[in-house]
Amino acid sequence: MKLGIIGCGNRVTGMAKLVLELAKDIELTAITDINPEKAKTTLSTRGLWNDNIRTYLDADQMLDQEELDGVMIGTRCSLHSTMGVKVLKRNLPMFIEKPVSTNMEDLLMLKKAYEESKSKVVVSFPLRVTPLAKLAKEIIDTGKLGTIEHVQAYNNVPYGGVYFHNWYRDENETGGLFLQKATHDFDYINNILNIDPVMVCAMRSKQIFKGSKPAGVYCKDCPEKDTCPEGPYSMKYVKFDNPNGDMCCFATDTGNEDSSSAIIRYSTGMHVNYTQNFFARKAAGTRGARFLGYNGTLEFDWYKDQLKVFMHNTPRVETYDVNSKTMSHGGGDSVLAFNFIDVMRKEAESVASLDAGLLSCLMCIKATKSAENNTFERIEF
Incomplete structure (x- = not known):
C-alpha cells in the first residue's frame, strides 16, 4: 500500500x-x-x-x-x-x-x-487511547463510582516555554492554547464521559510572558541574553533546562496566554473544570483529572503514571501503576x-474519529470566544 x-x-x-x-x-x-x-x-x-x-x-x-x-x-x-x-x-x-x-x-x-x-x-x-485513559474508562463504565457528576482536569505544562520562544507563539498559526493543548484534554474527557457538552465559559491570563522588547527580536541579538531568566545562558546553567526556542518571550509580539481555564456544562447538568498553565516547570508538571461520582472518585496523572480509586463508602483506596512513561505520548501513539x-x-x-476532532475543536473555539468576550457560549455549530 x-x-x-x-x-x-x-x-x-x-x-x-x-x-x-x-x-x-x-x-x-x-x-x-x-x-x-x-x-x-x-x-x-x-x-x-x-x-x-x-x-x-x-x-x-x-x-x-x-x-x-x-x-x-x-x-x-x-x-x-x-x-x-x-x-x-x-x-x-x-x-x-x-x-x-x-x-x-x-x-x-x-x-x-x-x-x-x-x-x-x-x-x-493519543491521550484517549493511552493505557491510563483506557483504564479510567474501563473502571468508570463498571458503575462502581456511581454516575460521574463532576470532573476536575488539569494540565501544568513543564515545557511551556515552547509556546512563547518558538513559532507556536503566533496565534494566527495555532489558534491559541486551548486549541493547542486543551483539544487533547477535552477529547479524552468527552470519550470517558460519553455525554454531550452543551455550554462553556472560560478565562485566560497573560501574567508572565509579556513585555516591551522589540517585536521579532531573537535571544542571540539581545544585550540582556546572559542575564535574562529565560535566556539561553540562564536556561542551561542556572535552571539546568533546555531552551525551547530562540525568540524573545518578553517581546511585544509574543502571543498566547500563560494560563487559562474553562468550565464546561454537559447535557445531564454535570460540569467539568479544566485548567492549564504554561510556566510550571520540572516536577511541577502534571496532566490528568479527577472523576467524582457519589460512590467513589477516580484520579490519574500521566506524569505519575498512576491511577487511584478512592471509595467513598468504605475505607479503601485502589492504586494502579501503569508503566507507560517511556512510551510515546503515554502509549497512545502506537495505538x-x-x-x-x-x-x-x-x-x-x-x-x-473526525467527529471527535470536530467536537473538541468546536469546544476550544467556543472557550476562546468566551474568554475574549466574557460570555457563556453554547457548544453548537
Whole structure:
C-alpha cells in the first residue's frame, strides 16, 4: 500500500515512522512540502527517506497523480483543514494532526467536506487511547463510582516555554492554547464521559510572558541574553533546562496566554473544570483529572503514571501503576499507528474519529470566544 504525507513536520513524520515500522506492506511513495529539502532532511533523520519518494510543492498535484492508499497531514496548524478537505474529496483514508481547525470558518468547511466524503479519518488524539485513559474508562463504565457528576482536569505544562520562544507563539498559526493543548484534554474527557457538552465559559491570563522588547527580536541579538531568566545562558546553567526556542518571550509580539481555564456544562447538568498553565516547570508538571461520582472518585496523572480509586463508602483506596512513561505520548501513539494501518487496510473503524476532532475543536473555539468576550457560549455549530 502507498502512503503520502502533506507537510513533513516533526510530529507527523514521527507517526509515519511508527506506521512504516509496524506495517511492512506500506511504503512512503510521495510527499508534499513547501520546503522539499528540509522535508528530505527531516525524513532522512527519521530513516525514512529514499530516492524513490516523489516530492511535490502542491498537494492537489500529488493527490491527482499518485495512486495513494492513505495520506497523513502534518502541516502547520492553520493549514490542517485546507489540506484535510483536499484528502476528503478524494475519499482516501486520512491521519490528521490536531487541532483539525484553527478557526470557525475552517471548522465548518472541514465538517461539510467530511459529511460529503467516504473517508475514514484518524485524528491525532493519543491521550484517549493511552493505557491510563483506557483504564479510567474501563473502571468508570463498571458503575462502581456511581454516575460521574463532576470532573476536575488539569494540565501544568513543564515545557511551556515552547509556546512563547518558538513559532507556536503566533496565534494566527495555532489558534491559541486551548486549541493547542486543551483539544487533547477535552477529547479524552468527552470519550470517558460519553455525554454531550452543551455550554462553556472560560478565562485566560497573560501574567508572565509579556513585555516591551522589540517585536521579532531573537535571544542571540539581545544585550540582556546572559542575564535574562529565560535566556539561553540562564536556561542551561542556572535552571539546568533546555531552551525551547530562540525568540524573545518578553517581546511585544509574543502571543498566547500563560494560563487559562474553562468550565464546561454537559447535557445531564454535570460540569467539568479544566485548567492549564504554561510556566510550571520540572516536577511541577502534571496532566490528568479527577472523576467524582457519589460512590467513589477516580484520579490519574500521566506524569505519575498512576491511577487511584478512592471509595467513598468504605475505607479503601485502589492504586494502579501503569508503566507507560517511556512510551510515546503515554502509549497512545502506537495505538493510533496500528489503527491507521488497519483503517488503510479497510479492516477497522477509527479509534479517534473526525467527529471527535470536530467536537473538541468546536469546544476550544467556543472557550476562546468566551474568554475574549466574557460570555457563556453554547457548544453548537
